[in-house]
Every structure is written in structure tokens, then in C-alpha cells.
């Protein structure tokens with residue numbers, strides 16, 4: 161019997177990641193108790209998904225700090241943590257969650273320095289503060305995902321039964337819990353409103369075929385796997401009520417970086433007049449970037465296209481272009497579902513993301 165579907169496991173001073181490269185054939189957790197192991201797991205995509213990447217980076221450093229033999233003073237501890245965070249941020253460039261986590265951690269520790277400068281145990285206190293904050297990220301992600309599921313399901317309140325198409329993997333294998341776009345599908349399923357889910361295989365890394373199909377079967381959710389090239393015809397033939405995808409980075413005007421293939425789904429959805437939703441926690445939002453043009457798109461190894469499970473399928477010598485993400489312009493997006501609610505469109509068909517977040521944060525500070 162499979163254990164509960166967790167991309168990451170953090171307990172008893174151990175941090176393990178489910179090696180997603182072995183799914184669906186093997187269900188194996190691997191120790192991830194050092195920054196080096198964490199970096200490698202993220203880079204090779206043993207663990208992937210914008211939220212899971214950020215949480216894994218924080219927790220592998222937390223465990224490394226717990227196991228640190230040498231006692232560091234306050235300045236040495238700060239230097240150690242900052243350098244490790246910078247190193248982890250070199251693993252993958254597109255998802256913003258990891259960079260936001262690193263920046264927020266640095267800011268928290270920097271602010272704490274003033275209070276610790278005369279404390280001989282300052283190094284230990286700073287270390288423990290990082291560990292505490294890293295452990296909090298798990299709970300924040302789980303609650304965020306549940307809210308996204310709720311707000312996303314509300315987008316389909318008018319329909320009694322819905323058929324949803326999704327792309328890549330945005331479930332428990334991409335987050336610390338319920339999932340973002342797949343969290344919406346889970347919520348609709350729990351409400352008895354999901355007639356059927358369709359998952360794109362998501363070439364070339366096949367997160368849909370390998371991971372999303374696994375999650376849907378595991379939870380006995382009525383679903384069908386399609387190849388990416390079938391998506392437009394599916395929209396035409398099968399009466400899809402909505403396309404719901406995740407995000408690696410949503411920027412200030414709502415342009416969204418997500419798994420390669422998302423952009424063409426948005427174009428096809430527009431053509432077929434099907435609502436297209438992006439589901440993302442606020443930790444995936446980067447208002448420092450004004451539009452999608454500013455987002456760095458990760459390019460991955462050629463072998464991901466020329467081989468499947470190490471079996472060569474393309475001729476030696478062929479050139480390969482392998483961008484891991486693409487940019488969907490805000491004008492093709494119906495709504496952006498966050499844990500704070502659904503961001504509405506503005507008068508020019510884009511989104512005022514920072515205005516929405518500021519309003520929601522002001523509201524939450526009143527209660």
C-alpha cells in the first residue's frame with residue numbers, strides 16, 4: 161500500500177524527498193539532510209514544483225544547521241546561512257518561490273542581528289531562528305493550497321458538473337500538501353462537482369503522465385491522460401468547462417511563467433471560449449517584475465527531448481531547443497486564483513496584482 165502522497169517528509173530531525181524521477185514505478189524517499197543533497201535534488205528535479213523547491217531548500221539547510229558540529233559565532237552563522245541560500249538559488253532560475261524564501265530569510269536574520277550582537281550564544285540563536293522559520297513554511301504552504309482549492313472551485317459555482325483540463329503537475333508532488341491547480345481539481349472532486357479531469361502528459365519531462373496521472377489514480381479521481389498535441393481537439397470535442405494550470409512566477413501585470421505548453425493551452429482556450437485559470441500561492445508572485453518579458457526561462461538538457469528513460473528516440477546530431485517554461489500573457493488568463501482570493505482583470509485585460517495583494521493584506525490586518 162502506498163504511503164500518503166508527500167513530496168517531502170520532515171520529521172524526527174530528518175528531511176527526505178520522494179525521488180519523483182522514479183515515479184510511477186518506484187516510490188522511494190531519499191535522505192536530503194545537506195544543502196548539497198538539496199541542491200542536487202532540485203537541479204535534477206527529483207523534487208520539483210515551485211513551492212516544493214523553496215520548502216526543500218529551506219529544510220535541507222535547516223537539517224544541515226541542526227547537524228553542524230562546529231559552533232559558529234553570530235557573524236559566522238549569518239555568513240554560513242547567507243552563502244548556503246545563495247548557492248541553493250543557483251539551482252533553477254524561473255520559479256520565484258525559492259528566491260523569495262531566501263530574501264525573506266535573509267531579511268528576518270538581518271533584523272535579528274541587532275538584538276543578538278552582545279549575546280555570546282548569538283550564533284546558536286540565529287541558527288535556531290532560521291530552523292524555526294524554515295519549519296513554519298510547511299504549514300503555510302499546506303493552508304495556502306487548501307484556500308486556493310476553495311477559491312478555485314468557486315470559479316465553477318455556476319456549473320453542477322465540470323470537466324477540467326490541467327497541465328504538468330501541481331499537486332501534492334509539487335507542494336507541501338494539497339496542490340494548487342490540482343488542489344482545485346481535488347476540491348471539485350470532494351464537492352462531487354468534478355465530472356472528469358484531463359491531464360496533459362507534459363512533454364518532455366512528462367510531469368503529467370508520470371506524476372499527475374499517479375496522483376489522480378491514487379485518489380480515485382475520474383481522469384484521462386492525453387498527449388499535449390490532443391489538447392485543442394479535446395477542447396473542441398469534449399466540452400471542457402475550464403483549463404486550470406499552476407505557475408512558477410506571476411508578475412505584476414499577471415503575465416505568468418509556467419511549464420512549457422501552457423501558453424498554447426491558453427491560446428487554444430481563448431479560441432474555444434473556455435475559461436483559463438492560473439492557480440498560484442502568493443509565494444509564486446513577483447511584483448518586482450512588471451511583465452513576463454523580464455522572467456528568466458530555464459533551458460534544460462538536450463537529452464530530455466532526445467531520450468525517454470534513457471532510450472534514444474531522436475537522431476544523434478539533431479539540434480534541440482528545450483525551454484522548461486513559457487510565458488502566458490495576462491490577456492489570455494481569465495483569473496489568477498491565490499490563497500487570498502481570485503485576482504480580477506483590470507480595464508485593459510491584465511491584472512493589478514500588487515494592488516490586489518495590498519488590499520487583501522490590509523483587510524487581514526484588520527481581523
Ligand SMILES: CSC[C@H]1O[C@H](OP(=O)(O)O)[C@H](O)[C@@H]1O
Pocket residue numbers: 208209210211327328329330331334335340367405406407408418419420484
Ligand atoms: C505548484 S507547482 C508550479 C509549477 O512547477 C512546475 O514546474 P517543474 O515541474 O519544472 O518544477 C510546473 O510549471 C507547475 O505548474
